[in-house]
Amino acid sequence: AQRVTQPEKLLSVFKGAPVELKCNYSYSGSPELFWYVQYSRQRLQLLLRHISRESIKGFTADLNKGETSFHLKKPFAQEEDSAMYYCALTDFGNEKLTFGTGTRLTIIP
Amino acid sequence: DVKVTQSSRYLVKRTGEKVFLECVQDMDHENMFWYRQDPGLGLRLIYFSYDVKMKEKGDIPEGYSVSREKKERFSLILESASTNQTSMYLCASSFGLAGGTDTQYFGPGTRLTVL
Numbered sequence: 001a002q003r004v005t006q007p008e009k010l011l012s013v014f015k016g017a018p019v020e021l022k023c024n025y026s027y028s029g030s031p032e033l034f035w036y037v038q039y040s041r042q043r044l045q046l047l048l049r050h051i052s053r054e055s056i057k058g059f060t061a062d063l064n065k066g067e068t069s070f071h072l073k074k075p076f077a078q079e080e081d082s083a084m085y086y087c088a089l090t091d092f093g094n095e096k097l098t099f100g101t102g103t104r105l106t107i108i109p
Numbered sequence: 110d111v112k113v114t115q116s117s118r119y120l121v122k123r124t125g126e127k128v129f130l131e132c133v134q135d136m137d138h139e140n141m142f143w144y145r146q147d148p149g150l151g152l153r154l155i156y157f158s159y160d161v162k163m164k165e166k167g168d169i170p171e172g173y174s175v176s177r178e179k180k181e182r183f184s185l186i187l188e189s190a191s192t193n194q195t196s197m198y199l200c201a202s203s204f205g206l207a208g209g210t211d212t213q214y215f216g217p218g219t220r221l222t223v224l
Contacts, residue, residue: 044199094210095140
């Protein structure tokens with residue numbers, strides 16, 4: 001069975017400091033990993049996916065198959081990054097996602 | 110812009126009532142999903158539909174059923190609501206890529222309270 005673990009329920013970071021939201025997964029197939037974000041009073045939306053290898057809003061995430069991790073990073077936090085972040089996993093080509101429990105990120109001004 | 114709408118933002122029902130949650134998408138997406146979102150538990154998939162009249166159980170289907178009679182509409186049904194079904198319900202849709210996993214687009218959510 002596939003599983004996604006986000007060990008931090010809450011994370012507070014000062015503005016301008018680096019951010020790292022942790023995501024570990026357990027899956028033996030060919031995983032596709034995603035980060036979804038929900039800003040206050042907005043819908044849940046895709047932030048980035050590992051296949052795209054792109055940086056969105058200054059965030060990046062690298063899939064590390066050896067450590068089975070897909071941590072989300074940003075070098076300098078901004079106040080508008082405060083949100084709920086979910087890591088999600090699926091088998092390549094499968095439409096069903098398994099979500100982690102989420103991390104609420106708060107940026108302290 | 111993909112638009113996923115849900116029939117109600119807030120709903121209050123009594124134990125034992127039959128509850129219908131409606132979701133409509135306007136982008137001709139093949140796939141539609143129902144999740145519930147609970148603090149500390151994240152999003153959990155209830156049911157998934159990949160075509161009209163087709164459905165698959167998710168991780169927590171007990172106590173729920175679904176209906177997809179038209180491509181754009183996916184309904185979640187609580188046959189006999191119970192207090193442990195108090196939650197935020199999110200609908201999502203995706204196009205359905207061949208050989209890939211498409212982005213899921215979410216609705217605003219329905220906060221259901223069962224008294």
